[in-house]
Amino acid sequence: MLKAENIHVDLGRKTILHGIDLAAHAGRVTAIIGPNGSGKTTLMRALTGEIAFQGSATLNGVDIAGAQPWQLAAMRGVLPQSATLAFPFTVHEVVRLGLTSGIMGADGGDLVIEALKAVDLGGFEARFYQELSGGEQQRVQLARVLCQVWEPLLNDVPRFLFLDEPVSSLDIKHQLQIMRIAADYAARGGGVLAIMHDLNLTAAFADHVVLISDGRVFAAGKPPDVLTSGNLERVYDCPMRIGSAPDGNGMLVLPDLAAAQPIDHQNHASGDWNDATSGR
Amino acid sequence: MAISSDSAAPAGRRVAPRRHRGDRSALARATIAALAVLLALVFVFSLTSGATDTSAAAVFWALVTGNDAAISTVERVVIFDIRLPRTVLGALIGASLAVSGAVMQGLFRNPLADPGIVGVSAGAGLGAVTFIVLGTGVLAPVAALFGIYHVPFAAFFGGLVTTILLYRVSTRHGRTSVATMLLAGIALGALAGAFTGLLVFWADDQQLRDLTFWGLGSVAGATWVKIAAVAPIIVPVVLLAPLLARGLNAMTLGEATAQHLGLNVQRFKRIAIVAVAAATGAAVAVSGGIGFVGIVVPHLLRLLIGPDHRYLLPACALLGAVMLLLADAIARQVVAPAELPIGIVTAAIGAPFFLWILLRRRGIVDL
Numbered sequence: 001m002l003k004a005e006n007i008h009v010d011l012g013r014k015t016i017l018h019g020i021d022l023a024a025h026a027g028r029v030t031a032i033i034g035p036n037g038s039g040k041t042t043l044m045r046a047l048t049g050e051i052a053f054q055g056s057a058t059l060n061g062v063d064i065a066g067a068q069p070w071q072l073a074a075m076r077g078v079l080p081q082s083a084t085l086a087f088p089f090t091v092h093e094v095v096r097l098g099l100t101s102g103i104m105g106a107d108g109g110d111l112v113i114e115a116l117k118a119v120d121l122g123g124f125e126a127r128f129y130q131e132l133s134g135g136e137q138q139r140v141q142l143a144r145v146l147c148q149v150w151e152p153l154l155n156d157v158p159r160f161l162f163l164d165e166p167v168s169s170l171d172i173k174h175q176l177q178i179m180r181i182a183a184d185y186a187a188r189g190g191g192v193l194a195i196m197h198d199l200n201l202t203a204a205f206a207d208h209v210v211l212i213s214d215g216r217v218f219a220a221g222k223p224p225d226v227l228t229s230g231n232l233e234r235v236y237d238c239p240m241r242i243g244s245a246p247d248g249n250g251m252l253v254l255p256d257l258a259a260a261q262p263i264d265h266q267n268h269a270s271g272d273w274n275d276a277t278s279g280r
Numbered sequence: 281m282a283i284s285s286d287s288a289a290p291a292g293r294r295v296a297p298r299r300h301r302g303d304r305s306a307l308a309r310a311t312i313a314a315l316a317v318l319l320a321l322v323f324v325f326s327l328t329s330g331a332t333d334t335s336a337a338a339v340f341w342a343l344v345t346g347n348d349a350a351i352s353t354v355e356r357v358v359i360f361d362i363r364l365p366r367t368v369l370g371a372l373i374g375a376s377l378a379v380s381g382a383v384m385q386g387l388f389r390n391p392l393a394d395p396g397i398v399g400v401s402a403g404a405g406l407g408a409v410t411f412i413v414l415g416t417g418v419l420a421p422v423a424a425l426f427g428i429y430h431v432p433f434a435a436f437f438g439g440l441v442t443t444i445l446l447y448r449v450s451t452r453h454g455r456t457s458v459a460t461m462l463l464a465g466i467a468l469g470a471l472a473g474a475f476t477g478l479l480v481f482w483a484d485d486q487q488l489r490d491l492t493f494w495g496l497g498s499v500a501g502a503t504w505v506k507i508a509a510v511a512p513i514i515v516p517v518v519l520l521a522p523l524l525a526r527g528l529n530a531m532t533l534g535e536a537t538a539q540h541l542g543l544n545v546q547r548f549k550r551i552a553i554v555a556v557a558a559a560t561g562a563a564v565a566v567s568g569g570i571g572f573v574g575i576v577v578p579h580l581l582r583l584l585i586g587p588d589h590r591y592l593l594p595a596c597a598l599l600g601a602v603m604l605l606l607a608d609a610i611a612r613q614v615v616a617p618a619e620l621p622i623g624i625v626t627a628a629i630g631a632p633f634f635l636w637i638l639l640r641r642r643g644i645v646d647l
Contacts, residue, residue, distance in 0.1 A: 050536050073542025080540075086389035086532050087587030092302030097529055097541065113300065125302030148541065 378600025381574020407438025572630020
């Protein structure tokens with residue numbers, strides 16, 4: 001399991017995280033939600049060992065701050081928000097970068113093909129990464145991450161997928177597909193920690209939700225307990241309505257358009273869209 | 281672009297290793313083999329071409345068997361004391377320049393990073409000139425300490441300092457800004473050039489002649505002593521560079537992702553920077569400013585076999601050696617019986633090529 005206690009992060013003079021506690025168990029999809037600038041990505045960067053932090057964080061009992069990169073790489077894969085490539089690699093070559101054995105020289109071509117099929121990109125092997133659309137690139141990166149930690153359990157030790165906004169540039173079909181891959185990974189014994197913006201996908205796929213506000217945990221628990229109109233309105237500063245799907249299966253989380261502040265054209269000639277409308 | 285597109289092996293039959301679409305490994309391996317053969321041919325060609333006409337077959341026979349009965353005494357002197365050191369040195373330097381270019385481009389995540397363009401060669405040059413001019417004066421004790429290695433070592437040190445400064449200035453949060461890198465390279469190169477100019481101002485007439493010829497870049501005047509001075513640096517770097525390949529491949533995705541893939545990024549960067557500075561420094565110390573090999577060779581090979589550094593680095597070593605030997609052959613032929621400094625030849629071919637890369641990237645990548 002991934003366990004973080006009292007995580008503080010300062011970037012420059014600004015304190016981004018003020019003592020975050022978080023536990024992500026194997027077998028579950030844990031979602032981190034919160035508004036822009038609340039510290040979600042910083043938290044993930046701390047938990048991947050990328051940036052320095054105060055507090056304690058362990059992955060399967062291994063101290064994240066003190067671990068060697070290869071130790072962590074054997075236990076977790078990380079999907080970044082976006083990834084640019086410096087050189088013209090083919091899709092096959094990008095996904096192969098995820099194969100630890102592959103980069104050491106062995107032939108892991110079959111796993112590359114399987115991972116690409118899993119993200120619905122079978123047949124894209126010979127395409128150049130840079131010529132793909134943003135959503136396709138993101139799925140190629142996910143295939144690379146899957147290659148790195150293909151089996152959710154390694155010698156009975158769970159491995160983790162760290163996903164930073166995995167569905168942000170995907171169409172609805174592929175959003176569902178990626179979330180199903182995450183849920184399936186958890187169902188087979190692995191762990192998933194995902195930063196999410198889409199509250200409905202969070203409600204549908206997360207087993208555990210951590211709501212972050214201004215670098216602190218505002219609420220954590222099962223989706224129905226965290227995704228309440230009271231919590232969300234406080235944290236997102238936007239009136240929300242919580243309902244159930246028309247067929248009664250699952251939650252619906254919607255902005256309350258009637259109660260939302262209309263755009264004030266007189267005071268905001270330039271129209272600040274993000275503040276006035278509720279967005280996501 | 282050529283991509284090996286063989287489909288999977290027929291069902292029911294095990295054929296190992298299986299090749300996959302989009303996997304250019306097989307093409308890359310074939311290219312490396314072809315380049316090795318090409319290098320052997322160019323090597324012999326370089327030995328046989330020149331003022332004394334020698335039969336390639338006789339030279340090859342003498343080299344392989346050690347039985348030099350088929351060639352005359354004059355030929356023996358010309359080949360073994362003049363052309364062979366020159367050819368060996370040219371091959372070493374070509375390999376060194378191309379490999380250090382490729383490593384630097386991988387490290388900076390940019391195909392335009394080249395020791396010659398971003399000031400590293402200028403920094404190495406400053407180190408070398410410092411010892412050429414002051415090595416018999418105030419720095420004589422230090423020069424004596426390092427023996428024949430003092431100029432290569434000084435060049436290595438100059439290159440190292442420049443590379444570290446360049447990386448510090450142009451990289452923020454694991455991303456290298458191309459504009460900052462090129463501008464910082466210009467500034468660092470100019471600064472090194474200013475100090476070099478100061479040293480040239482102090483130099484006496486003999487040193488001045490040495491410096492001018494050295495600065496234009498040349499493998500003429502190669503001796504076994506020069507080879508002994510730089511081979512212990514260049515050969516290990518070129519042979520061990522493929523050990524950096526896995527890390528350079530990971531770095532292609534950015535520093536953060538490289539770390540996620542298990543690379544100790546900070547340690548890796550230190551090793552790669554030292555390797556680049558060592559190889560560039562050694563090459564600059566004996567041959568001066570031979571530009572553009574480090575940018576043209578890796579770029580051509582990326583077009584041909586793709587950017588996988590496991591294959592790119594060995595291929596660069598071979599093609600770099602081939603290109604430098606060919607450039608040297610041109611330098612010897614164009615104004616025969618005199619000869620051009622080889623740096624003029626590589627710049628005349630390489631600079632337009634560099635502009636071509638810039639034009640191709642315009643519109644694709646925001647510089």
